[in-house]
Amino acid sequence: MYAVSNQSGRRFLITGANSGLGKETARRLAAAGASVTMACRSTDKAQAAREEILRETPDADVTIEALDLSDLASVHAxxxxxxxxxxxLDVLVNNAGVMTPPERMLTKDGHELQWGSNFLGPFVLTNLLLPTLLEGRAPRVTTMSSIAAHAASINFADLEWEKKYSSWRAYGQSKLADLLMGLHLARVSQERGWRLLSTIAHPGYTKTNLQSAGAALGSGRTTMMTRIMDLDVLPSMDAVQGAGPELMAATDPAARNGTFYGPKSRTGMTGEAAEVPVYRSAKGPTLAASVWALAAATTGVDLPRV
Structure with a gap:
């Protein structure tokens, strides 16, 4: 299990911190002395998670903020x-997401749910918070991708999946976009001489409520991939193990811009947290910049002038 170094005096904002990997990340950062802000859609569930953390670490500094990544007005607020x-703010952890709803659903802004919640929401939040982050001594943005990004591609002809919806391909696209966002931000930070580190992580196959929550949306039908996951035939980890790459990406003192973290194993599904190679799917010379430009044009939000 990845051991988090002392984080006293550092403030972390973690999206989706009320359950799964986000809650485990918040728990271990709080235990390491960090000031943790849990940004969650359900403040009731966040409060329950906060009380659980405080029972374990009574003197922890843990606060709650409302955030619905499927509503860009909420992101701006x-x-x-x-x-x-x-x-x-020292570290932003873009953790929250939704996975493979069986039907095409829309965000409050009219975007396909996974594209909007997993990518556009974190994209806007990251850009809006960059000026505050850049005021810190050692700021960092950690963005969660997924092993699903490995075989994914960006469907430039139909980013919103209006013509033929595939829940798994839409999910993979959104998580590949997250990886590309982290890589492009790292490149921009280096070019502009910022102190900011942009790191990316994926949790392999960690079983949390992410899989079941996505499948429960819409009509209640499940996807073939969800049914395969339910069979327990794939190697998997629990949240304690699976949070390692995210925690390493957010706190590793040796981190470099654009570092990608995941489970170190042949399959990439389980194992100890380590630096891992960036997926080939993210290596087009202009791909990251193109996806960033599309997101900026779509949301009207872009890099700050600093």
Whole structure:
């Protein structure tokens, strides 16, 4: 299990911190002395998770903020709150996401749910919080991708899956876009001489409520991939093990810009957290910049002028 170094004096904002990998990440960061802000769609579930963390670490500094990544107005509201609360921000962990709803669903802004919640929401939040992050001594943005990005591609002809919806391909596209976002931000940070580190992680196959929550959306039908996962024939980890790559990406003192973390094993599905190669699917020379430009044009939000 990855051992988190002392994080006293550092504030982390973790999206989707009320369950699964996000909760485990919040728990271990709080135990390591970090100030943790849990940004969650369900503040009731976040409060229950916070109380659980405080039972384990009574003196932990853990607060809750409302955030619905499928509603860009909510993203803007949270960014405004963080920018104005005077507490600063050291690390943003883009953890929250939705996985393979069996039907094509839309965000409040009219985007395909996985593209909007998994990519566009974190994209907007990251860009809006960059000015605050850049005021810190050693700021970092950690973005969660997925092993699903390995075989994914960006469907430029139909980014919103209006013509023929595939839940798994849409999920893979959204998580590949997250990987590309992290890589492009790392490149921009280096070019502009920022102190900011942009790292990316994937949890292999970690069994959390992410799989069941996505499948429960819509009509209640499940996808073939969800049914395969339910058979327990694939090697898997629990959240304690699976949070290792995310925690390493967010706290590793030796991290470099653009580092990708995941389970170190032949399959990449289980294993100890380690630096892993970036997927070939993300290596087009202009791919990351193109996806970034598309997201900026779609949302009206882009890099700050700093």
């Amino acid at each position: 949270l960014a405004d709150e963080i920018r104005s609360d005077g507490k600063g």
